[in-house]
Amino acid sequence: MSKFQPYINKIKPIFSKFERGIAKAHILTRKRWIKWPLILGCMVVLFFTGLYFSIFFGAFGHVPSSEELRDIRNEQSTQVLDRNGQLIGKFYIYDRQPSEFKDFPKHLVDALVSTEDTRFFEHRGIDNVSLARVFVKTILMQDKSSGGGSTITLQLAKNLYGRKHYPVLGIVVNKFKEAIIANRLERNYTKEEILEMYLNTVPFPDNTFGIESASRRFFNKSVSDLTVDESALLIGSLKANTYYNPRTNTERSVERRNVVLSQMAKYNYIPSDSLESYMAREPQFNFRSFNQNDGIAPYFRQHVKRELASILDTLKSPTGRPYDLYKDGLIVHTTLDYTMQSYAEASMEEHLSKLQKDFERSYGKWAPWFRDKKLLEPLIKIMPQYKMYKERGLSEEQIKDSLNVKRDIQLWSWENDTIRKASAMDSLRNYLKLLNTGMVSIEPSSGAIRSYIGGINYNYFKYDHVSQAERQVGSTFKPIVYTTAIESGMDPCNYYEAKPVKYPEYNNWMPKNSGGMGEEEDSLSEYSLKYALSRSVNTVAVKLINDVGITRSIEQANTMGISKAIPKEPSIALGTAQITMLDMAKAYTTYVNNGKFVQPYSISKILDRRGNVLVSIEAKQSKKPAFREYTRQVMLEMMKETVNSGTASRLRYTYGVRNDVAGKTGTTQDNKDGWFVGLTPSLVTLTWVGNDNHAIGFRSTSQGQGANSALPMFAKFYQKLNNDKNYDSITSAKFDSPWKQVREDLECANVIRPLPENFFDKIFGRKTPRYEELEDESK
Known part of the structure; x- marks a missing residue:
């Protein structure tokens, strides 16, 4: 008997049952109504089983393995956070x-x-x-x-x-x-x-x-x-x-x-x-x-995006590939203060919406965007619609008619931006009449940007007036000239005649003062430097730059952080140089940062999606002061005077801002640009207002001067900060008391005027001196 026989005996019943089953199935399959559905069913099962296994083994493309699934990397948006970790935007x-x-x-x-x-x-x-x-x-x-x-x-x-x-x-x-x-x-x-x-x-x-x-x-x-x-x-x-x-x-x-x-x-x-x-x-x-065109601080977010592009170019991910801003889930910590930014934007909207109405009202029906053919015709010929009609072979008359056909167009205004019936020409005129703006606040000790407004509405106006636009800076350049003079050893109580002077070497250029300063009864008056700066006297600024040297003034600007090439002309004393707001803000940080300029920056650190720090950015400032401490204190006191009793005094009497503030207003030729720089111990803020088309300015100096067009944004901004106790450290900060020598050197009459001819001969029988010092008019 074989040793396998016991096992065979056990298996035989199983095979017998299997054989009987096959026999029964064979009998059943003789019936066609059962045979073919059964065969079809088996074929379907076999087909889908084969299909499943072919998919399983990759015949229809790669199927992620268990190992790959353990490390799922899903595309994630880059988060942009403010200084306190609050989400302000995304890139995705x-x-x-x-x-x-x-x-x-x-x-x-x-x-x-x-x-x-x-x-x-x-x-x-x-x-x-x-x-x-x-x-x-x-x-x-x-x-x-x-x-x-x-x-x-x-x-x-x-x-x-x-x-x-x-x-x-x-x-x-x-x-x-x-x-x-x-x-x-x-x-x-x-x-x-x-x-x-x-x-x-x-x-x-x-x-x-x-x-x-x-x-x-x-x-x-x-x-x-x-x-x-x-x-x-x-x-x-x-x-x-x-x-x-x-x-x-x-x-x-x-x-x-x-x-x-x-x-x-x-x-x-x-x-x-x-x-x-x-x-x-x-x-x-x-x-x-979180659309890149909407939400809070859209201009700032685009500024951050530009900086990120250059930073990420220098980094490699663990896989060796560059980081993708839109997919890798980076976390970008910025310097922006969300609440401060919201106050800045609200202040801008409150002021610009009202100023826009005043601006349009001042021109009335004689506005250049309606009637100035020299302005409109060159702009019409660069319109996409004009070029399209021209390519189609239309005549100038036909093109003109077509550009005036009204259709549904979305036009922006401070009231609304709804769809309305308007023509291409209506759209052009609407764009031309709008004032634009820029506003930036920087922490002077670090360069951290706390608020940033690049324009009135990013959705419609992408051009950034803080970091991209170069505009004439007007009288905001004058403090640099005065700084050069004080640094050169000039006394803040030196006097200059306000009388206009013609400069033959510059095509008989004769700068004049605005608002009556230096004309008629004041034409022979002499102003102290501290008074001339606080009143922004043009004639004195030009005489001063000629005395201290144009080249030396430009060098002073460079040591204060202005990188832009400045033309060697005396008119730069009046701010004809075109400089970005960020560069000007950098220069002004020297007055509240021990003479050293700081580099404005917007990104503090960048993390990967797992929270690992990729880049950490620290404040950068100049190694050496741009001027002596004495000069810094003198200039700060002179700019305080600008706010307390000079061209920026409406900050006090109109808006009731009582903070420790030094500042400077600025207005360019033909009232094209209005500026204000506000300095406090913890914040440097610049505001600018103007039209993107340089041919269009304010109708009058009273409306276009920086004290009216730009200063109110700063004033409303500080009103809001003053009402928020969270910003007491900024709003309650005080400037350090100046040195005794500085106080003494600033103690002088603001103005000296000539007395009538033979005044002393008639009274005392002796020759009249040229001048007699007069007491400060405020005493």
């Missing part, structure tokens, strides 16, 4: 901002599970019970309300890797791929980690990706602060994120929210007796745009 292709599972309120997860996948915590990626339900109810019974069989894990697989187009059986191939990926995800991650990945990648309305971005977009709050009904509303929008968009379809989104709340009550995630109260709540939306 897809607006995705990650958060962790611990940040999700429980009711958010409950809303998702009860609506999208009630058996999520029971299955392993594929819910066979749901698939059976779908097959029976949806396919066989045609019940469309029975729900789908897709799980959260399957949806995550689709969100992570998308779907590809296949000419044949595309939906089947994609579903099989997602099933394979879902199975691998379940093996590699916990349920909590899957939920975290899902909620960070799922698309919400308004092209936002991830729950954190959606929460900030629609409620302007972090996901951790969402209420039950807010969570339900956002989860509800996942069914169809355009159809249920809360911003554009509020009523539908609320109806869908209520469905989600009902599901939560059905599965005991919220008490049934509280359902009605949740459903009765009106959503409290607080829409926040």
Whole structure:
């Protein structure tokens, strides 16, 4: 007897049963109505089994392995934060901002599970019970309300890797791929980690990706602060994120929210007796745009973007490739102060909206944008519409008619920017009449930019007037000339005649003073340097630069941080040089930073998506002071006088700003530019107002002078800071007391005037001296 016989005896019954089964099947298959469906069924099973395994092994493209899934790198937007970590903007292709599972309120997860996948915590990626339900109810019974069989894990697989187009059986191939990926995800991650990945990648309305971005977009709050009904509303929008968009379809989104709340009550995630109260709540939306054209500080964010581009060019990621600003989820900490920026923007809007009305009213129907052909004709010929009509062969008359045809156009104004019936010529005139602006505040001890306004509206006017525009700086250049004089040894109580002088070597140029200064009764008066600066006397400034030297004044400007090449002409004393606001701000930091200029900067550090510091940026300042401490104190006292009793005195008597402030107003020729520089111990602020077209200026000096056009922005800004106790360290800061020598050197009469001819001969019988010192008029 063979030793295998016992085993054979055991197997024989099994084979006998198998043979009997084959025999019965053979008998059955003789019947055609059974044979061919059975064969067809087997072929279908074999086909889909083969298809599944061909997909599994990569015949239809790469399927991520378990190893790859363990290190999922999803595209993330770069976050731009203010100095206190508050989000001010993003750079992205897809607006995705990650958060962790611990940040999700429980009711958010409950809303998702009860609506999208009630058996999520029971299955392993594929819910066979749901698939059976779908097959029976949806396919066989045609019940469309029975729900789908897709799980959260399957949806995550689709969100992570998308779907590809296949000419044949595309939906089947994609579903099989997602099933394979879902199975691998379940093996590699916990349920909590899957939920975290899902909620960070799922698309919400308004092209936002991830729950954190959606929460900030629609409620302007972090996901951790969402209420039950807010969570339900956002989860509800996942069914169809355009159809249920809360911003554009509020009523539908609320109806869908209520469905989600009902599901939560059905599965005991919220008490049934509280359902009605949740459903009765009106959503409290607080829409926040992170569009690069909208939101707070758009000009600053673009300035940061330009700086980031140059910084990232010097860095390599761990993979050896350059960092991608739009995909790598960088975290950029900036120097901007969110609240201070909001005060600056509000101040700008309050002032410019009123100034624009005054500006248009001053011109009336004789405005250059209506009647000045010399202004309009060159601009018309560079319009895209003009060029298009020209290429089509239209005559000048036909082009003119076409440019005056009215159609629906979006024109911007301070009142609104709605669509209105207007022509291309109306659009050009609207652009020409608008005043633009710039405003920047810098911490003088570090160079950190605290507020930054590059224009009136970034959506319509992309040109940045803080860092890109070069405008004539007007009388804001005069302190540099006076600094050169004091540094050269001149006394702040030196006197200069205010009388205009003709300069033959400069084509008989004869600068004059504005507002009557230096004319008629004052034409022979002599002003002390401190008085001439506080009153911004043009004639004295030009005489002064000729005395101390144009070259020396330019060198002084360079040592104070102005990098722009300045023409060697005496007119620079009146501010004819064109310089950016950032360069001027840099120069003015010397007066409140011990004579050293600081480099304005906007980025403090850059982190990768995991929080590792890539770059840390520190303040940069000049190694040596640009002038003596004595000069600094003298200039600061003279600019205080400008605010207390000079051209900027309306800061005190009109706006009631009582802070320790030194400053300088500026107005350029023909009132094209208005400037104001405000210095406080902790902040240097520059404001500018003008028209982008240099041919258009203010109608009068009273309207266009810096004290009227630019100073009010600073005044309103400081009023707001003064009302916020959080900024007491800035608003309450005091300048140090000047040296005794400085105080003594500034004690002199502001003006000396000539007495009438033979005055002393008639009274005392002796010859009249040329001048007699007069007491300060304020005494």
